[in-house]
Amino acid sequence: MIVSEIMTTKLVTVTPDDTLSHAANLLRQYQFHHLPVVRATTTVETLDSDQKSRKTLPVLEGLLTSQDIDMAASLGTWSSSDLLHQPWQERRVLEMMHRATVRVSPTTSVAAAAQILVERGLNGLPVVEYERTGQASQEDEGGTRAVLVGLITRSDLLMALARSLGAFEPGMQLTIPLPMGDLTPLAQLLLLASELRIQVRSIIAAPLEAGIPLAATVRLGTIHPAPLLVRLQEANIQYTFADLPGEGDSHV
Amino acid sequence: MSEVKASSRARLVYDPAELDYNFGPEHPMQPGRINALIDLLETCGLWRSTGADSRLPLRAATVEELSLAHTSDYIAAVQTLSTPGSSKAESDERQLLAIKYGFADGDTPALPRMHDVCAHIAGGSLVALSAVMGLPAGGAFSSEDERPLHVFHPGGGLHHAWAERASGFCVYNDISVAIANVLRASEAKILYIDFDAHHGDGVQRAFYDDPHVMTVSLHETGRYLFPGTGDVLELGNGLGRGYSVNVPLEPFTEDDSYTEAIESLLSPLVISFAPDVIVTEHGCDTHAWDPLTHLSLTLRGIQAQITLAHQLAHTYCQGRWVALGGGGYDLYRVVPRAWSMVWAEMSDQALPEHLPDAWVERWRPVWSSVEDQEAAAQQVMGKAPAPTNFPTSFQDRPEDFPAQPRRWSISRANRHTVSLVRHLLVPSSVRQAFPAARSQSPLAGLFDLLHLRGSATPSRSKTLETPAGALLLRDFCPPSLVERLTVDEGLHAFARLPAREHQLLLSIARRPDCALTLAHTPAGHIAGEVTLAPGDEWWEGLENVYEVAIEVSSNWRGFGVGRNLLAFALELDALEDIILYAMGLSWHWDTEGLGLNSYRYRELIARLFASQGFVEYPTTEPNVKMEPANIFLARVGKRVDQRVVSQFFNHLLSTPNLARL
Numbered sequence: 001m002i003v004s005e006i007m008t009t010k011l012v013t014v015t016p017d018d019t020l021s022h023a024a025n026l027l028r029q030y031q032f033h034h035l036p037v038v039r040a041t042t043t044v045e046t047l048d049s050d051q052k053s054r055k056t057l058p059v060l061e062g063l064l065t066s067q068d069i070d071m072a073a074s075l076g077t078w079s080s081s082d083l084l085h086q087p088w089q090e091r092r093v094l095e096m097m098h099r100a101t102v103r104v105s106p107t108t109s110v111a112a113a114a115q116i117l118v119e120r121g122l123n124g125l126p127v128v129e130y131e132r133t134g135q136a137s138q139e140d141e142g143g144t145r146a147v148l149v150g151l152i153t154r155s156d157l158l159m160a161l162a163r164s165l166g167a168f169e170p171g172m173q174l175t176i177p178l179p180m181g182d183l184t185p186l187a188q189l190l191l192l193a194s195e196l197r198i199q200v201r202s203i204i205a206a207p208l209e210a211g212i213p214l215a216a217t218v219r220l221g222t223i224h225p226a227p228l229l230v231r232l233q234e235a236n237i238q239y240t241f242a243d244l245p246g247e248g249d250s251h252v
Numbered sequence: 253m254s255e256v257k258a259s260s261r262a263r264l265v266y267d268p269a270e271l272d273y274n275f276g277p278e279h280p281m282q283p284g285r286i287n288a289l290i291d292l293l294e295t296c297g298l299w300r301s302t303g304a305d306s307r308l309p310l311r312a313a314t315v316e317e318l319s320l321a322h323t324s325d326y327i328a329a330v331q332t333l334s335t336p337g338s339s340k341a342e343s344d345e346r347q348l349l350a351i352k353y354g355f356a357d358g359d360t361p362a363l364p365r366m367h368d369v370c371a372h373i374a375g376g377s378l379v380a381l382s383a384v385m386g387l388p389a390g391g392a393f394s395s396e397d398e399r400p401l402h403v404f405h406p407g408g409g410l411h412h413a414w415a416e417r418a419s420g421f422c423v424y425n426d427i428s429v430a431i432a433n434v435l436r437a438s439e440a441k442i443l444y445i446d447f448d449a450h451h452g453d454g455v456q457r458a459f460y461d462d463p464h465v466m467t468v469s470l471h472e473t474g475r476y477l478f479p480g481t482g483d484v485l486e487l488g489n490g491l492g493r494g495y496s497v498n499v500p501l502e503p504f505t506e507d508d509s510y511t512e513a514i515e516s517l518l519s520p521l522v523i524s525f526a527p528d529v530i531v532t533e534h535g536c537d538t539h540a541w542d543p544l545t546h547l548s549l550t551l552r553g554i555q556a557q558i559t560l561a562h563q564l565a566h567t568y569c570q571g572r573w574v575a576l577g578g579g580g581y582d583l584y585r586v587v588p589r590a591w592s593m594v595w596a597e598m599s600d601q602a603l604p605e606h607l608p609d610a611w612v613e614r615w616r617p618v619w620s621s622v623e624d625q626e627a628a629a630q631q632v633m634g635k636a637p638a639p640t641n642f643p644t645s646f647q648d649r650p651e652d653f654p655a656q657p658r659r660w661s662i663s664r665a666n667r668h669t670v671s672l673v674r675h676l677l678v679p680s681s682v683r684q685a686f687p688a689a690r691s692q693s694p695l696a697g698l699f700d701l702l703h704l705r706g707s708a709t710p711s712r713s714k715t716l717e718t719p720a721g722a723l724l725l726r727d728f729c730p731p732s733l734v735e736r737l738t739v740d741e742g743l744h745a746f747a748r749l750p751a752r753e754h755q756l757l758l759s760i761a762r763r764p765d766c767a768l769t770l771a772h773t774p775a776g777h778i779a780g781e782v783t784l785a786p787g788d789e790w791w792e793g794l795e796n797v798y799e800v801a802i803e804v805s806s807n808w809r810g811f812g813v814g815r816n817l818l819a820f821a822l823e824l825d826a827l828e829d830i831i832l833y834a835m836g837l838s839w840h841w842d843t844e845g846l847g848l849n850s851y852r853y854r855e856l857i858a859r860l861f862a863s864q865g866f867v868e869y870p871t872t873e874p875n876v877k878m879e880p881a882n883i884f885l886a887r888v889g890k891r892v893d894q895r896v897v898s899q900f901f902n903h904l905l906s907t908p909n910l911a912r913l
Contacts, residue, residue, distance in 0.1 A: 170420060170480060170481070171479060172476060172478040172480065173480065198357055222359050223412070223421060223478040224280050225478075226543055226544070226632055227358075230628055241476050
């Protein structure tokens, strides 16, 4: 899985010159915690003939989080005795935002993005594509600029996890022990499911110990598993389905 | 037997066209079960297909009516798949459609004439609900007395279908179609109770953010079972938060634990939602013999569920009740008996003790032919083998149902689930009026406890002058006083209707372990209330912890009634010996009435309680954590034992044991 499959692309953004009160309103209205700060840049591209196309690209300037606003607000109350002090609501986004130097690209793997979020203690990362600019200007880094294409947050990762567990599709769950990491029972189960026209919503056989998966959890899109379970018993494949009372015949 | 003694205001919707909802001989859901039911009803003389006064004719739902609950591309796909394709290219295209819209698997294969048949079923439920609600779609009746009050549609209850997908044997969601059509034409509030062993996911999805429909589903937990959803924490979204109720029960729940769960939950939910009509889905796959599930009920538990539904409809909805069929895959031994019970209950007829011999002779052979398959299914699902006989009485014989080995721990887990649901979804003053069966507080006689130094009179009173007139404040109100008072129209935050609020106050007054303080006018209108009750199940094991709840009528706001009433109620000898807490849950607040947003309202509550020394505490208590606007306030008395205080604070931040759910 790569970042572009799970990132948020419908973004609410602010510009560096917006006020913090505008940003705080947006955060409250949409109930999220990250606002990418972008500056719209118009580029002119020359196509093969005389045609020219204009497009506006959001170039990433930084990231403003709800924490930054909390910080501004609490600093504001400290020095409120100072009459000349500007109230925090009127300060500009530019003053409080982060440069957001840690970024990922749409093709970064989700695993790498997750690792960055956890290791750096971040809650969200902007997803950017670097574009070569024709002429070098002052804000370019070596003739390229970072065009914002999305945002990936911890929520996106959690949703991706839930989705890959098949949680958004109706289905039932079956656990099959894989003795010594032998995948044959899983393979047989999948063949049977395909034969009985039962849809597979998700398969998890993650290694828990010493790199060997000892059990597979399969989510099947059926309300009526009995025919499949009969075939599994005939093929001598162990399974767990529901909490069976007392007898431990097929418990993992 | 020409005199079918059915109550004239109960009708049954049945049309032979519904029998074409048939996925083939190998499929677990067979139309034969409806046949067997109708045959049983007619053989027992409970209903006649020719009797115009107990039958409600159905019609197919139109595409327009269906489209209120289904997307138009889905309806178009169902229509396309209803006719056989001819060419090769066409069949490829059909295969794609089938995959996209949920017809590709063995559960819900595409059928010829599927659209037509399913539109009839959806139409049946639509007519049933519209007739009960008095809408034109339900047909014309000569007088209001002719209009049916209860309708049973055994062919309906296809609760798994999504707006854009077929799922779990269901193509069109007749329940969503019926409800959506009624909502379009009226401001009614509809309570849907799903007794099927599978979670009612389709209906919940359809109304997840709609506060006009409360969906309640009692089902076997989705840890393993289809469809996997239905956790307690699926509470609804947006405005609909607090209007989706899920009670995931353990496998092998059995009758007693099941009955306890429905009895302690449904009445408080109905009273707090105040619906205009109750729609119930009586999927009888909850039965121990059902090959698809593990709830292990007998007809005793199913009867309890049916009786309760009937009772709730009469107590709270002027009798308006629509019952639907649903799951139920022990086709001939369970379904006909269970659904006869629904009809008998609804039409106030008594069931005979024994099944008619003629009926048994007709259906026993049908069952025998599938007996082996059923036995195999029981075994692979991990259940004890069912007895291999065909029932001869309406009730189940207890000796056919050996007790489950882990009965105690299963009922305990269910109680935990139920108390969490009560806690999350039932407002505190309603909850206090419906104490959980087991937690009869040993602290009966709250008055003595709170008046350690023994006051002379059992209850005090005081006069409060307000710009709108004088109010009498009275604590420890006895039921005899509450009976005489009437409830002001503006007092409805918890029970929504003043009349019900009155009932609620009465039952609180009757409880020996609750204290009720009222503010009422000299003319006897109740303008405000403060209730004091022992902390509920969540605080189990903690001594001297009491919950305070307050409400002031919207007609009496702004006069300081709340503050004075609270101060008066808390003038207790024992105030410093106890811990008091109050919870503010934003979904119970009358923010519209006050024109405040929920954060301002929160502030208001915090200030009101702060005047009595309450302090806000952070807590992991699941209700309070649910919304940032919710608030938890507590007042710890100075003389409370330090050990109890630290227990209390530990409890506040303890991790709730949600992993089990």
